[in-house]
Amino acid sequence: MKEMINSAVRKFSIPYEKDLNSSQFEAVIHTKGPLLVIAGAGSGKTRTLTYRVARLVEEGISPGSILLLTFTRKAAQEMLRRAAGLLDNRCENISGGTFHSFANNILRKYSRQIGLGSGFNIIDRYDSEALIGLIRKEMLSTSRQSSFPRNHTLSTIFSKALNKVLTIEDVICNDYPHFADDLDTIIAINKAYKVRKTEHYYLDYDDLLVCFKALMEEHPDLRHRISSSYEHIMVDEYQDTNQMQADILTLLASANKNIMVVGDDSQSIYAFRGANFINIMRFPELFPGARTITLEENYRSDQPILDLTNIIIERASEKYSKTLFTRRKGGVKPLLVCTSGENSQSKFIIEKIRELNQYGIPLNEIAVLFRAGYHSFDLEIELTRSDIPFKKVGGFKFVESAHIKDVLAHLKVLVNSKDRLSWQRILLLVDRIGRQTANKIFDAISSEKSGYTGLLTAKIKKQTSENLSGLKDLFGKIDSGVMSVYEMGDKVVDYYLPLLREQFDDHPKRAKDLEHLLSIMERYDSLKEFLTDMTLEPPNTSIDDSLSDNSGGDDLLVLSTIHSAKGLEWHTVFIIWALDGRFPSSHSINNPEELEEELRLMYVAATRARKSLYFTYPKEVYDRSTGMVLKRPSRFLDSINSGILGKHSFGSFNYFY
DNA sequence: CCAGTATCCCTTTTT
DNA sequence: GGGATACTGG
Numbered sequence: 004m005k006e007m008i009n010s011a012v013r014k015f016s017i018p019y020e021k022d023l024n025s026s027q028f029e030a031v032i033h034t035k036g037p038l039l040v041i042a043g044a045g046s047g048k049t050r051t052l053t054y055r056v057a058r059l060v061e062e063g064i065s066p067g068s069i070l071l072l073t074f075t076r077k078a079a080q081e082m083l084r085r086a087a088g089l090l091d092n093r094c095e096n097i098s099g100g101t102f103h104s105f106a107n108n109i110l111r112k113y114s115r116q117i118g119l120g121s122g123f124n125i126i127d128r129y130d131s132e133a134l135i136g137l138i139r140k141e142m143l144s145t146s147r148q149s150s151f152p153r154n155h156t157l158s159t160i161f162s163k164a165l166n167k168v169l170t171i172e173d174v175i176c177n178d179y180p181h182f183a184d185d186l187d188t189i190i191a192i193n194k195a196y197k198v199r200k201t202e203h204y205y206l207d208y209d210d211l212l213v214c215f216k217a218l219m220e221e222h223p224d225l226r227h228r229i230s231s232s233y234e235h236i237m238v239d240e241y242q243d244t245n246q247m248q249a250d251i252l253t254l255l256a257s258a259n260k261n262i263m264v265v266g267d268d269s270q271s272i273y274a275f276r277g278a279n280f281i282n283i284m285r286f287p288e289l290f291p292g293a294r295t296i297t298l299e300e301n302y303r304s305d306q307p308i309l310d311l312t313n314i315i316i317e318r319a320s321e322k323y324s325k326t327l328f329t330r331r332k333g334g335v336k337p338l339l340v341c342t343s344g345e346n347s348q349s350k351f352i353i354e355k356i357r358e359l360n361q362y363g364i365p366l367n368e369i370a371v372l373f374r375a376g377y378h379s380f381d382l383e384i385e386l387t388r389s390d391i392p393f394k395k396v397g398g399f400k401f402v403e404s405a406h407i408k409d410v411l412a413h414l415k416v417l418v419n420s421k422d423r424l425s426w427q428r429i430l431l432l433v434d435r436i437g438r439q440t441a442n443k444i445f446d447a448i449s450s451e452k453s454g455y456t457g458l459l460t461a462k463i464k465k466q467t468s469e470n471l472s473g474l475k476d477l478f479g480k481i482d483s484g485v486m487s488v489y490e491m492g493d494k495v496v497d498y499y500l501p502l503l504r505e506q507f508d509d510h511p512k513r514a515k516d517l518e519h520l521l522s523i524m525e526r527y528d529s530l531k532e533f534l535t536d537m538t539l540e541p542p543n544t545s546i547d548d549s550l551s552d553n554s555g556g557d558d559l560l561v562l563s564t565i566h567s568a569k570g571l572e573w574h575t576v577f578i579i580w581a582l583d584g585r586f587p588s589s590h591s592i593n594n595p596e597e598l599e600e601e602l603r604l605m606y607v608a609a610t611r612a613r614k615s616l617y618f619t620y621p622k623e624v625y626d627r628s629t630g631m632v633l634k635r636p637s638r639f640l641d642s643i644n645s646g647i648l649g650k651h652s653f654g655s656f657n658y659f660y
Numbered sequence: 661c662c663a664g665t666a667t668c669c670c671t672t673t674t675t
Numbered sequence: 676g677g678g679a680t681a682c683t684g685g
Contacts, residue, residue: 104675127675148681273674276674374673375673398673437661439662440662467662538675564674
């Protein structure tokens, strides 16, 4: 009661109205009922969210009852850090994370009520594919194996069906009509996959969402308890949520209806994993009475950059149209540069970076963006040669490399001694053990109540058994004491290093990665938590920046996939491989929807730049997969007149050697 | 039954 | 240019 009177007359400590423009301010003070914010690129979306968090806390809302769902944990942390700086550290206590990590937390909390028993283990895409592979092999005759969709494809189909809340039949008809004949078998494999997961207490990424939704749908009491414990819900990057996530949000907001979603339909770039920007269009239907606010003033880029990006996105047939503008005047025209080859593309970047450096632009204010991880290989070599330090974000991940997965497998069985996929991986590393023997040993292990005694009792050849002695020693050592997460990791790495040297030519580099892994482990008290994080929130750089900051400072050039660059900005941005067939990728050019996603991706990339923007493409490249010679610049840029987009060339164009 | 060799496939983006 | 699968020899 006292609280209510207070809030009516409270003077806020933050000058919201002064710090924000009128649309942002409106979004911040609209704290009752559903709210949709359409936030153009660089329109101060993060600022708005940050101020809104502070505002809610100032209004007296308990931080724990504010839920902030973001795309990455890093984004959530950053926002809370900024809000704390704005107000005070109460803001640090706000609940938040990704949909998946939030689902994980809730499911752990209520695992017993929903029949998940003592717990579950999260499997990543690779484990999931491996499990599907086992089933696929069992169910298909050898002759049928080759014509049947691969593990990876099956996994994609299953995942799409779940995330879009469709049947497998729907997905096959829409996206994979050429597999229509195999439909029955595919469905059977999917069934078996589900059974297998349940048997092993495995949850894959999708299951986290599915189970979370089921929990709330099937247990009204829990739904009520959960949804009423979050008075306010905020969702960032709403354009990249899928149907499943939208359903979950509806359930989560069922008690209070104080839900704010922020997004930009023009920046929807995750349709390939089921995201549907229609969610953003439907929000007002889903939440009647929703207020819609559009943020159109851009605070990031100079006008010449916006002139170009507005033209790029104009071609999209999206529905919420908006035109970004800035009050800033001046600036330089973006440039499209044709280079004589891939290597001269890299050379051009390096020359420009040196130039920018001389003008006083630090390396960390420059980014090179690309469509796919491998597009930067040549550049990485040249940068190393030129002594330009960089960090790469996106593309192949640290935890996805074979040696890291090997070590993690040894740790996973410590938490779940019946983890079949991990055992398979561990055992196959041992000399003279193949699939059959591995299965035999696993059967022995899984028939034991607990622990690894199966390693000793399995009936296998004497020689093979001797090869296992190192592994037995390892688990003997680890099992015996009360060890820290780090110590366990250390023992595993000790055991693994000889195998690493045998297996990989580049073992010194990989050994360094293992060191790095150990240093991450140092931060954890619980092995289970460590493993969950490695699956749900893995470090996505090859060199963890939060740790290696001490060495050489953090003035590093950024190389990043466009997907990983979302939400970030730099003084100067280079977009390489702006070559038709690479960007847009030749995979997408026959599908209007996919092509449009590529267009949005180009838009996202270009809107990262504040002051200068370069697109580069090699003049002529032979594309193996299509057998075509790629020589046109990206169709998204091709026809733009040179008053908006300047044209240059770089390198020597010798046609005769 | 394992391990080494041949062959075919595909080749984006990520929780 | 690599990874997964299929085949063959030991």
